[in-house]
Amino acid sequence: MPIFSRPTNRRDIVGRICLTVWMAAAIALPGCSRPASEPPLVAERESPSDQAATSPPPPVTEQPAFAPPPLADLDRDAKWIDRPVKDALALLREQQAKETVACSVAEALALTNDSAAANAKILSALGRLPDDGQADLEARLDRHVAGDLGSTNPILISSAAEFDILGLTGFGLFSYDRFLEPFANAETVVSWQTSADGLYDKVVLRDDLVWNDGEPITAHDIAFTYRVIMDPRVPVPAVRSGTDQMRSVHAYDGRTVVFFHKEPLATNVWNVNFPVLPKHVYEKTWEEDPTLKDSAEHVKLEEKPVSGGPYEILSRKRGQEIVLRRRANWSTVKGRKVREEPYFKDIRFRIIEDPNTALLALKSGEIDEMVLQPEQWTTQTVDDAFGRLNTKATAPEWVSFHFAWNIGSPFFADRRVRRAMSYAFDHDRMLEKICLGMYEPCAGNYPPDSWMAGPKKLVPYKQDLDTAEALLDEAGWTDHDNDGIRDKEIDGRLVPFEFTVLVNQQPFRIAICTLLKENLEQIGVIANVRPVEVTTLQEMMQKKSFQACFSGWGSGTDPDSSENIWKTGEMRNYCGYSNPEVDRLFTEGRRELDRGRRAEKYARIQEMLYEDQPYTWLFWRNSFYGFSKQLRGYVFSPRGPYHYSPGAGSLWKPRAE
Amino acid sequence: MATYLLRRLLLGCVTLVAITVVVYGLARNMPGNPLTAQLGEDPSRRITAEDYARMQRAYGLDQSWPEGYLQWAQNLLRGDLGRSITRKQPVTTLIGERLGPTLLISGTAFLLIWLAAVPLGLYASARSGRPDERIVSLMLYALYSFPTFVAALFLQVVFAVWSRGTAWELPLFGMTDLPPDAPLGGRILDVARHMVLPVICQTYVSLAYDIRFIRANMEEAVRQDYIRTARAKGAGPWRVLFHHAFRNTLIPLVTLLGLSLPSLIGGSIIIEQIFTWPGMGRLFFESIRERDYPTIMGLTLMFSVLTLLGQLLADLLYCLVDPRVSVD
Numbered sequence: 001m002p003i004f005s006r007p008t009n010r011r012d013i014v015g016r017i018c019l020t021v022w023m024a025a026a027i028a029l030p031g032c033s034r035p036a037s038e039p040p041l042v043a044e045r046e047s048p049s050d051q052a053a054t055s056p057p058p059p060v061t062e063q064p065a066f067a068p069p070p071l072a073d074l075d076r077d078a079k080w081i082d083r084p085v086k087d088a089l090a091l092l093r094e095q096q097a098k099e100t101v102a103c104s105v106a107e108a109l110a111l112t113n114d115s116a117a118a119n120a121k122i123l124s125a126l127g128r129l130p131d132d133g134q135a136d137l138e139a140r141l142d143r144h145v146a147g148d149l150g151s152t153n154p155i156l157i158s159s160a161a162e163f164d165i166l167g168l169t170g171f172g173l174f175s176y177d178r179f180l181e182p183f184a185n186a187e188t189v190v191s192w193q194t195s196a197d198g199l200y201d202k203v204v205l206r207d208d209l210v211w212n213d214g215e216p217i218t219a220h221d222i223a224f225t226y227r228v229i230m231d232p233r234v235p236v237p238a239v240r241s242g243t244d245q246m247r248s249v250h251a252y253d254g255r256t257v258v259f260f261h262k263e264p265l266a267t268n269v270w271n272v273n274f275p276v277l278p279k280h281v282y283e284k285t286w287e288e289d290p291t292l293k294d295s296a297e298h299v300k301l302e303e304k305p306v307s308g309g310p311y312e313i314l315s316r317k318r319g320q321e322i323v324l325r326r327r328a329n330w331s332t333v334k335g336r337k338v339r340e341e342p343y344f345k346d347i348r349f350r351i352i353e354d355p356n357t358a359l360l361a362l363k364s365g366e367i368d369e370m371v372l373q374p375e376q377w378t379t380q381t382v383d384d385a386f387g388r389l390n391t392k393a394t395a396p397e398w399v400s401f402h403f404a405w406n407i408g409s410p411f412f413a414d415r416r417v418r419r420a421m422s423y424a425f426d427h428d429r430m431l432e433k434i435c436l437g438m439y440e441p442c443a444g445n446y447p448p449d450s451w452m453a454g455p456k457k458l459v460p461y462k463q464d465l466d467t468a469e470a471l472l473d474e475a476g477w478t479d480h481d482n483d484g485i486r487d488k489e490i491d492g493r494l495v496p497f498e499f500t501v502l503v504n505q506q507p508f509r510i511a512i513c514t515l516l517k518e519n520l521e522q523i524g525v526i527a528n529v530r531p532v533e534v535t536t537l538q539e540m541m542q543k544k545s546f547q548a549c550f551s552g553w554g555s556g557t558d559p560d561s562s563e564n565i566w567k568t569g570e571m572r573n574y575c576g577y578s579n580p581e582v583d584r585l586f587t588e589g590r591r592e593l594d595r596g597r598r599a600e601k602y603a604r605i606q607e608m609l610y611e612d613q614p615y616t617w618l619f620w621r622n623s624f625y626g627f628s629k630q631l632r633g634y635v636f637s638p639r640g641p642y643h644y645s646p647g648a649g650s651l652w653k654p655r656a657e
Numbered sequence: 658m659a660t661y662l663l664r665r666l667l668l669g670c671v672t673l674v675a676i677t678v679v680v681y682g683l684a685r686n687m688p689g690n691p692l693t694a695q696l697g698e699d700p701s702r703r704i705t706a707e708d709y710a711r712m713q714r715a716y717g718l719d720q721s722w723p724e725g726y727l728q729w730a731q732n733l734l735r736g737d738l739g740r741s742i743t744r745k746q747p748v749t750t751l752i753g754e755r756l757g758p759t760l761l762i763s764g765t766a767f768l769l770i771w772l773a774a775v776p777l778g779l780y781a782s783a784r785s786g787r788p789d790e791r792i793v794s795l796m797l798y799a800l801y802s803f804p805t806f807v808a809a810l811f812l813q814v815v816f817a818v819w820s821r822g823t824a825w826e827l828p829l830f831g832m833t834d835l836p837p838d839a840p841l842g843g844r845i846l847d848v849a850r851h852m853v854l855p856v857i858c859q860t861y862v863s864l865a866y867d868i869r870f871i872r873a874n875m876e877e878a879v880r881q882d883y884i885r886t887a888r889a890k891g892a893g894p895w896r897v898l899f900h901h902a903f904r905n906t907l908i909p910l911v912t913l914l915g916l917s918l919p920s921l922i923g924g925s926i927i928i929e930q931i932f933t934w935p936g937m938g939r940l941f942f943e944s945i946r947e948r949d950y951p952t953i954m955g956l957t958l959m960f961s962v963l964t965l966l967g968q969l970l971a972d973l974l975y976c977l978v979d980p981r982v983s984v985d
Binding site for chain 1: 716
C-alpha cells in the first residue's frame with residue numbers, strides 16, 4: 001500500500017524557511033498522468049494565454065517588472081532536466097527495508113536507554129513504519145510544544161512551535177529527506193524540471209489538490225504567494241531570504257508554475273521552497289491590509305486559517321493547546337481517494353512551558369513525546385516512573401556550540417591569541433564532566449560526516465597549555481610587570497589581558513565559561529564570566545559590543561547558510577571575521593552546481609576557519625527525546641526527528657491487540 | 658469629598674503619565690528589540706540589512722523612543738492600545754483573554770486568604786504564647802519560607818502522578834481538558850479541578866504572611882491602655898479582641914488590601930508557568946523577553962491604574978474604618 005507522507009511537505013515548508021535555502025524547480029510536465037477519460041479533479045482557472053493576458057500588475061513590490069516568456073518558448077529552449085519527485089514515506093519505507101532490525105519491539109520496549117547499543121536498538125525497532133493495517137488510524141497524538149503560536153499565517157511565522165504546526169497544516173511543493181537531500185513531494189507535484197542553464201525551475205502540480213475550504217490549490221496560489229512575500233509592506237520575518245534571489249514566479253496555468261532565477265545558483269533548489277497562501281482568500285484582503293494581521297478578516301483567519309496540508313486547525317485555546325484534525329478532503333477529493341490518510345486522526349499540541357511539568361506530563365501519559373533537557377536525560381528519566389510508560393532516544397544533531405572571539409577587540413585581533421585560547425581550554429574536561437559524555441567534540445563549521453566537510457577530518461583541539469603560552473608569548477602577550485597577568489603595550493599603554501566572556505543565563509553554559517576562566521587563569525589571562533539575558537546577548541553580539549561570548553548555531557541543510565556568519569560584513573558575522581578567500585569561496589560555492597566541486601570549496605573554507613580560529617569550537621549537541629511506549633516511527637535526521645520529510649509524518653500508534 | 662477625589666484623580670493622571678514615560682523609555686532602551694528576539698540563533702533565518710530596516714519600519718522601531726511614546730499615547734487617547742508584535746493580536750484582546758483566568762486563580766486565592774487569615778490571626782493573638790499557638794506559628798514560618806516552585810512540583814507529583822486513577826487525582830497542568838462545546842456544568846467542574854493546585858500554591862505563602870501580619874498588629878493593639886480599660890470594665894476576652902482590639906488594627910489591614918488590588922490581576926509568573934495557566938503573569942514575562950513593546954505598555958498601564966485605584970480605595974476606606982480620619 002503506498003503511503004503518502006502528509007506531514008512531509010509541510011515539514012518541508014518548515015525546512016525551507018528554517019534552512020533558508022530554497023529549492024529550484026522546473027518541470028516540463030507534459031504528461032501529467034491523469035487518464036484522458038477522467039475529468040480533472042481541479043478545474044484549471046485560466047488557460048496560459050488567458051493568464052498571460054489577464055494577470056494583474058503586481059502591487060507595490062521592490063521587484064522590477066518582469067515579462068515571462070511564453071511557455072512554448074521556454075520548453076523549446078530550456079533543455080529541461082528531470083529532478084526527483086518522491087513520496088517521503090515510501091522513500092523511508094524503501095530505506096528501512098534495506099536495514100536489519102536490531103531486536104524485536106518487545107525487547108526494545110523493555111530496554112533502559114543507558115548505552116549507545118541500547119539507543120541503537122530502540123531506534124531500530126521502534127523507528128519503523130507500520131505494515132498494512134498495523135497503525136491505528138483513529139488514534140490521537142499528544143505532542144508537547146513549549147510555547148504558543150504567534151501567528152498561523154504561513155508566511156508570518158518564525159517560532160519553532162509555528163513551524164511545527166505549519167509542518168502539518170501548510171501546503172508546499174518541496175521537501176528533503178532525513179539525509180537532507182531535496183526533492184519535490186509526490187503528494188503535491190507531478191513533475192519538477194530544471195533548465196540546463198539553471199535559470200528556470202518548472203513544476204507541474206497534481207490536479208487533485210484542494211484547500212480545506214474546498215477551493216482548488218493551483219499554480220496561481222504559488223505565484224500569488226511570491227508576490228505577497230516580496231511586497232515590502234508585508235512584515236515577513238523569515239521567508240523572504242531566498243525568494244529575493246528569484247526574478248519572478250509565474251503560473252502559466254492552474255498546474256504549471258515556473259520559477260525564474262536571477263542566477264544559476266546551487267541554492268536555487270532551496271529558494272523555490274516557500275510556504276503557500278490561498279490566493280482566493282488573500283487576494284483582496286492583502287491589498288486592504290498588507291500587514292496581513294490587522295483587519296478583522298485577517299484576525300479571523302489567524303484563528304481559522306485555510307489549510308492546504310493534511311491537517312487543519314480544529315480548535316485552539318490560547319496558551320493551552322492547539323488541536324489539529326485530519327482533513328477529509330486531503331486524501332479524498334470529489335469522492336475519489338487520491339492520497340493515503342495520515343496516521344493520526346487528531347494531533348493535539350499541548351503547550352507546557354515548564355520542562356519539569358512537561359516531564360511529569362510525559363510520565364503520567366498526558367503527552368506522547370517531548371524534547372528532554374540533557375539533565376532530564378541523565379537523571380530524571382532513568383527510573384521506573386519514567387520507564388513504565390515511556391522510552392527515550394537520542395541522535396546527533398547539526399547544532400554546535402563555541403566561544404566566539406571578537407576580532408575587533410585588541411585581545412583577539414591576532415589569530416595566535418585565538419588559537420592560544422583554543423589550546424588553553426580543557427575540552428576533555430568539558431566533554432566528560434559538564435557534557436557528561438553525551439556530546440561529540442566539534443572542530444569546525446560543518447558536521448564531520450556531512451558532504452560539505454570534505455574528506456579531510458579536522459582534529460578537535462585538545463588542551464595544551466605549553467603551546468597556548470608559547471602562542472601568547474609570540475603574540476606579545478607576556479607578563480611585563482610581573483603581576484601574574486599577561487599584558488601588552490597597545491598605543492603606548494600596558495594593557496592587561498583581562499576580558500569578559502558573555503553567556504546567557506543557562507547554568508550549563510555558565511559552567512563551560514567558568515571552566516574557560518579557570519583554564520585561562522593558569523596561563524595568566526583573566527576571563528570574567530558575565531551571564532546576560534538572551535535577547536540582550538543577541539543584541540550585544542549584533543552590535544559587536546563584546547570581547548568574547550559563548551554561543552551556538554544550528555547548521556542549515558546547505559553550507560551556504562553559514563555565509564552570513566563568515567563573509568565580510570554580513571549581519572551575523574559577529575566576530576568581525578574577514579578573509580577575502582573565504583568570501584570568494586562562498587560566492588563560488590553558491591554558483592558551483594557540481595556537488596563534488598562545491599564540497600571542495602566548503603571544505604577549504606572550513607580549513608581556513610580552523611586555522612584562524614575565530615571561534616573555539618566546542619561540541620555538537622545531540623537531540624534528546626522522550627517517547628510514549630505507544631508511539632512508533634521516530635527516525636532522526638541531523639535536524640531532529642521532525643524537521644524533515646516525512647519527519648513527524650512517520651509517527652504512528654499501533655492498533656490495540 | 659468631591660474636591661479630594663478630583664485632586665486625587667488629577668494627581669493620578671500625572672503619576673500615570675510619569676510611569677508610562679519611564680516604562681516606555683526603559684523598555685525601548687533595553688538591549689535588543691522584537692526583531693532580535695524573533696530571529697534568534699538560527700543562521701538559516703537570515704535577513705538582509707534592507708529587510709531588517711523594512712521590518713523596523715513596519716513595527717515603528719525606526720522612531721526614537723520619545724516619538725514612539727507620543728504615538729502610543731495618541732493611540733491610547735483614541736482607545737487603541739495597539740497590537741502585539743509577536744502575537745499579532747490587539748493588546749486589549751490579549752489582556753481580555755488573560756484577565757479571566759488570572760482572576761479565577763487570584764480572586765479565589767484572595768478570598769481564601771482573607772477568609773482564613775482573619776480568624777487564624779485572631780486565634781494566634783488570643784492564644785499568644787501557648788503551645789498550640791507556637792505550633793501554628795512554627796508551621797506558618799515553615800510555609801512562608803517554602804518556595805512556591807518546590808511546593809508546586811511536590812503537589813503535582815502527589816496529586817497528579819501518584820494519585821492517578823484515584824479519587825484524589827487532580828489535573829497536572831492547564832485550565833481545562835474539555836472542548837468548548839461540552840456541557841457548562843462539566844466545564845465549570847473541570848476548570849475548578851484544574852484550579853485546585855495553582856490556588857493552593859497562590860494561597861499558602863500569602864496566608865502565612867497575612868496571619869502573621871494580623872497577629873503582629875493585634876499584639877500591638879492589645880498592649881494599649883484602652884484595652885486595659887475595656888478589660889477593667891469587665892468586657893469578655895473575645896469582645897475585647899474583636900470589638901476593641903481588632904477594629905483598631907483595620908487601618909494597616911486596609912492598606913494591605915488596597916495594595917493587593919493590582920496583584921489580583923498581576924498574576925504569578927512562577928505558578929502560571931508551572932501549571933501552564935494562561936494568565937497575566939506569563940504574558941508580562943514573555944512580552945518583556947520578546948521586547949513586545951505594545952503588550953508591555955498595555956499591561957503596565959493596567960497595573961498602574963489599578964495600583965493608583967487601590968491606593969485611592971484604601972484612603973477612602975480609612976474614613977470608613979476610622980472615624981478620626983477625614984478626607985476633608
